[in-house]
Amino acid sequence: MPERIYNFSPGPATLPYSVLEEAAKDIVNFKDKGIGLIEMSHRSKEFMAVADEAEALVRELLAVPENYKVLFLQGGASSQFFMVPMNLLGSGKKATYLNTGTWAKKAIKEAKFFGDIDVAYSSEESSFNRVPEEEEYSVDAASEYLYLCSNNTIYGTQFASFPEKGKMLVCDMSSDIFSRPLDISRFGIIFAGAQKNMGPAGVTLVIIREDLLDATPENVPTMLRYKTHADKGSMFNTPPTFAMYCVGRVLNWLKEQGGVAALQKRNEHKAALLYDAIDGSDFYRGHAEKASRSLMNVTFNLPTPELEAQFIAEAAAIGLDGLKGHRSIGGCRASIYNAFPEEGVKKLVDFMAEFAPKNA
Numbered sequence: 001m002p003e004r005i006y007n008f009s010p011g012p013a014t015l016p017y018s019v020l021e022e023a024a025k026d027i028v029n030f031k032d033k034g035i036g037l038i039e040m041s042h043r044s045k046e047f048m049a050v051a052d053e054a055e056a057l058v059r060e061l062l063a064v065p066e067n068y069k070v071l072f073l074q075g076g077a078s079s080q081f082f083m084v085p086m087n088l089l090g091s092g093k094k095a096t097y098l099n100t101g102t103w104a105k106k107a108i109k110e111a112k113f114f115g116d117i118d119v120a121y122s123s124e125e126s127s128f129n130r131v132p133e134e135e136e137y138s139v140d141a142a143s144e145y146l147y148l149c150s151n152n153t154i155y156g157t158q159f160a161s162f163p164e165k166g167k168m169l170v171c172d173m174s175s176d177i178f179s180r181p182l183d184i185s186r187f188g189i190i191f192a193g194a195q196k197n198m199g200p201a202g203v204t205l206v207i208i209r210e211d212l213l214d215a216t217p218e219n220v221p222t223m224l225r226y227k228t229h230a231d232k233g234s235m236f237n238t239p240p241t242f243a244m245y246c247v248g249r250v251l252n253w254l255k256e257q258g259g260v261a262a263l264q265k266r267n268e269h270k271a272a273l274l275y276d277a278i279d280g281s282d283f284y285r286g287h288a289e290k291a292s293r294s295l296m297n298v299t300f301n302l303p304t305p306e307l308e309a310q311f312i313a314e315a316a317a318i319g320l321d322g323l324k325g326h327r328s329i330g331g332c333r334a335s336i337y338n339a340f341p342e343e344g345v346k347k348l349v350d351f352m353a354e355f356a357p358k359n360a
């Protein structure tokens with residue numbers, strides 16, 4: 001492997017090096033068939049096998065029950081913000097949302113175009129530094145679904161467990177899907193943009209319970225109906241072939257690592273290294289409340305914005321890249337998804353330990 005920097009970017013984010021190498025080769029000459037991956041018909045038997053394998057790996061790794069469809073769509077996770085309510089709501093229908101950050105707030109804005117939206121909880125006043133305990137909100141019995149964003153990428157908060165409330169859950173898992181095992185049967189819809197934890201930008205994974213495919217109001221356009229894509233195995237139109245291929249390769253890598261339960265242990269360990277470094281110092285201050293801390297995005301501040309800028313620049317100079325926090329809260333953010341190596345986390349922890357006494 002050549003010299004690589006440690007890429008703490010929130011997304012697009014670090015991918016396994018073996019996947020990058022394999023993709024580079026397959027782009028030019030797919031499995032030595034004399035044709036490049038990205039010039040192959042999506043209906044060729046070679047690509048159909050790629051798509052089938054990606055779907056099978058999603059099903060296997062997340063133990064997706066038979067009565068759920070796995071879809072590969074375009075338009076990013078952001079398109080799911082409107083597609084979910086457009087398909088599940090309609091006049092007179094209600095849904096409950098938890099406002100735990102920018103991405104949840106964007107979903108709420110779109111949902112309001114399609115139904116009666118109850119925002120049952122918000123942590124906006126404390127800069128989204130926490131997610132709620134279940135007793136902090138209630139869900140109206142008439143709500144079609146309870147919507148949440150499982151990991152708040154920008155603020156570094158995460159639901160450690162999923163709500164028991166509500167008829168069913170709809171969840172944006174863009175930044176923590178495949179990071180831990182799930183009980184899929186609690187969910188009506190799970191969606192995730194690929195570019196954080198499972199591949200390059202360009203494809204959005206949707207896992208949807210089959211009976212919901214028939215809930216869509218009649219005036220919803222063909223391309224925006226889940227059923228259209230479910231009926232055609234995500235081949236109603238040309239799917240994002242390269243991104244789907246990469247997702248398949250990343251999931252294959254994940255399986256080789258021992259699957260999502262093994263990855264969860266590794267993720268807990270990596271995050272603990274960083275949180276211990278933060279908690280063991282007066283110099284660094286975590287943004288998220290302890291009980292809400294994310295294993296994927298670790299957000300922290302230094303005593304001043306000037307020191308933060310210096311920290312980020314000096315870290316980048318030694319190959320620790322992408323540590324700048326989101327513009328909405330500033331500070332620093334270390335995104336340490338599945339494919340981010342533990343050595344990179346250790347190098348950051350060492351750098352933090354050196355930087356603090358020199359600049360305190």
Ligand SMILES: *Cc1c(COP(=O)(O)O)cnc(C)c1O
Pocket residue numbers: 011075076077078079103149151152153172173174175193194196
């Ligand atoms: C990045 C992100 C999104 C937006 O994803 P796009 O694919 O860019 O639309 C949505 N939700 C969460 C939690 C994210 O981290």
